[in-house]
Amino acid sequence: MDAHRATAALFLTAEGQPVPAGTALTMTRLGETLDAIAQSGARTFYDGLKIPFDFIKEVQRFEPNPGSFTFDDMTAYHAQRRDAVCGPYRVWVVCGMGPPSSGGIAVLQILGLLERFNMAALAPGSAEAAHLIAEASRLAFADCNAFVANPGFVAVPVEGLIDRGYLAERSAPITPEHSLGIAQPGDPPHREGRLWAPDDGDGRASTTHISVIDGNGNAVGLTSSIEGPFGSRLIAGGFLLNNELTDFAFEPVVEGAPVANRVERGKRPRSSMAPMIVLDHEGRLVAVVGSPGGSRIIGYVAQALVAMLDWGLNPQAAVGLPHLLNRNGATELEAGTAAEALAEALAALGQETAAKDMASGLNVILVTPDGLLGGADPRREGIAAGD
Numbered sequence: 001m002d003a004h005r006a007t008a009a010l011f012l013t014a015e016g017q018p019v020p021a022g023t024a025l026t027m028t029r030l031g032e033t034l035d036a037i038a039q040s041g042a043r044t045f046y047d048g049l050k051i052p053f054d055f056i057k058e059v060q061r062f063e064p065n066p067g068s069f070t071f072d073d074m075t076a077y078h079a080q081r082r083d084a085v086c087g088p089y090r091v092w093v094v095c096g097m098g099p100p101s102s103g104g105i106a107v108l109q110i111l112g113l114l115e116r117f118n119m120a121a122l123a124p125g126s127a128e129a130a131h132l133i134a135e136a137s138r139l140a141f142a143d144c145n146a147f148v149a150n151p152g153f154v155a156v157p158v159e160g161l162i163d164r165g166y167l168a169e170r171s172a173p174i175t176p177e178h179s180l181g182i183a184q185p186g187d188p189p190h191r192e193g194r195l196w197a198p199d200d201g202d203g204r205a206s207t208t209h210i211s212v213i214d215g216n217g218n219a220v221g222l223t224s225s226i227e228g229p230f231g232s233r234l235i236a237g238g239f240l241l242n243n244e245l246t247d248f249a250f251e252p253v254v255e256g257a258p259v260a261n262r263v264e265r266g267k268r269p270r271s272s273m274a275p276m277i278v279l280d281h282e283g284r285l286v287a288v289v290g291s292p293g294g295s296r297i298i299g300y301v302a303q304a305l306v307a308m309l310d311w312g313l314n315p316q317a318a319v320g321l322p323h324l325l326n327r328n329g330a331t332e333l334e335a336g337t338a339a340e341a342l343a344e345a346l347a348a349l350g351q352e353t354a355a356k357d358m359a360s361g362l363n364v365i366l367v368t369p370d371g372l373l374g375g376a377d378p379r380r381e382g383i384a385a386g387d
Contacts, residue, residue: 004233004234006235007230007233007234007235007240010025010027010235011025011230027238028238029054029237029238030237030238030239031238032238033045033051033237033238033239034238036048036050036051046074046075046077047071047074047075051237052071052074052075053071054236054237055069055074055236055237055241056069056070056071056074057236058234058235058236058241059234059236059241062234076266082097082098082099083098084096084097084098084104084277085097085098085104085105085108085158085162086108087108087111087112087162087164088164089108089111089112089115089305089309090115090309090310091280091281092278092279092280092281092286092309093278093279093280093281093283094107094108094111094276094277094278094279094305095276095277095278095279096108096274096275096276096277097223097273097274097275098151098158099148099149099150099151099156099158099270100148100149100150100151100268100269100270100271101270101271101272101273101274102144102145102148102270102271102272102298103223103271103272103273103274103275103297103298103301104274104276105140105143105144105148105158105161105162106137106140106141106143106144106272106274106298106302107140107274107276107298107301107302107305108162109136109139109140109143109144109161109162109167109170110133110136110137110140110298110302111302111305111306112162112164112167112171113135113136113139113140113167113170113171113174114132114133114136114171114306115167115171116168116171117132117174117176119132119306119310119311120310120311120312124307124311124313124321125321125322125338125339125342127342127345127346127349128176129306130324130331130333130339130342130346131176131179131346131349131351132174132176133299133302133303133306133324133325133326134179134324134325134326134331134346134351135174135179135180135326136171136174136302137298137299137302137325137326137327137328138180138182138183138326138327138328138329139170139171139174139180139183139186139328140298141183141298141326141327141328142183142184142185142186142328143161143170143185143186143188144161145185145328146185146260147161147185147188147191147260148161148260148261148270149260149261149267149270150261150267150268150269150270152266152267152268153264153267154260155191157188157189157190157191158190159189159190160188160189160190160191161188163188163189163190165189166186166188166189169186170186177349178349178350179349179350179351181350182328182329183328206225206226206227206228206229206230206231206292207223207224207225207226207273207292207293207294207297207361208223208224208225208292208361209221209222209223209224209275209290209291209292209361209362209363210222210290210363211275211288211289211290211363211364211365211374212288212365213285213288213365213367213372217285219277219285219288219365220288221275221276221277221288221289221290222275222290223273223274223275223290223291223292223297225242225244225271225273225292226240226241226242226243226244227242227243227244227245227246227247228243228246231243244269244271245263245269247261247269247270247271248261248262248263248267248269248270249261249262249263272293272294272295272296272297272298273290273297274290274291274297274298274301275288275289275290276288276289276290276301276305277289278305278309284367285367286366286367287305287308287315287364287365287366287367288364288365289301289304289305289308289362289363289364290362290363291304291360291361291362291363291377292360292361292380293358293359293360293361295327296323296325296327296332296358296360298325298327299323299324299325299326299327299332300323300325300358300360300362301362302325303321303323303324303325304318304319304321304362304364307321308364308366314366314373314375315364315365315366315373315374315375315384316373316374316375316376316384317375318362318364318375319360319362319363319364319375319376319377319378320375320377320378322334322337322338322339322340323337323339323358323360324339324342325358329352330351330352330353330354331346331351331352331353331354332353332354332355332356332358333346333353333354333355333356334355334356334357334358335355335356335357335358336355340355343355358379359379359380360377360379360380361377361379361380361382362375362376362377363375363376363377363382363384365384372386374386
């Protein structure tokens, strides 16, 4: 396609095949953009004399669906500092990314909903553990799909969604004997009166995550996304342009009620990114966890935390566990793994199941008395490394 010619020229051979692994790519325009930022500061990316116009030109000339992106859109954009969301889990404090990501809230909800169960007594990979994790997950997804969106446009009841009393109330119907089925949103405290329609949109998986702890003990969990593979497949200023528009709800109104995550000008879409940092009761660093994977990120990260904090698994064992998760529908079991064999036992508990490929990319660091332990998901490229 002509609109993607520049991108194809960079990543494909003249015959239209992917360039061989190990090929050195010369990205001259990216180098020029990075030089400009280094010399003139970050704002030149948004309101400089060249870079923004490269972006605008590519978007506006795209055929068959040219965009309405303008210079005013570029100059109006500013990165916003958001507060972390934190909540207790047993003897730990777990912190994550707040809205417009639903990831931090959802992971904290899953952990809070599981807290009354003795997860440590259940075997990793058992049907009993899978059932409880699935039930907690479906409740968390029901809430986040109804209440979480860009806080500049929607009053997100963050405190209420992770309130311990609310989570205890939400957890009460969970039983080891039978599934709740499709969960309905709850009524968290601090919620504004408006009832939003649910949005169960499934983000695409073209995301990356890195967990870092430096020599001074500073920790970073960084999740970054351009949405679909190669984003929008347009390239400008040496950058692939993202396709995050699909993180918004595809339907702005459902059954007469507005959807909190509907498209609005200047609005940031809801994501599922869930970089998480775990602290002990004295505020000392315990772990850094995160993953790519679209809306499945939430399930991947929650399972890895349970695996390390409840089951005592080391990071590599935790990220290598067969995946199971629930997004308030069928309980998804990682195809071709031991998780798939749980289908019959879960069906007996009323769970609908589906075998799915799950290309996670968990990266985890655990702080131990003997030093740092890392784990890199075997399903993707990536390694655990350090000095």
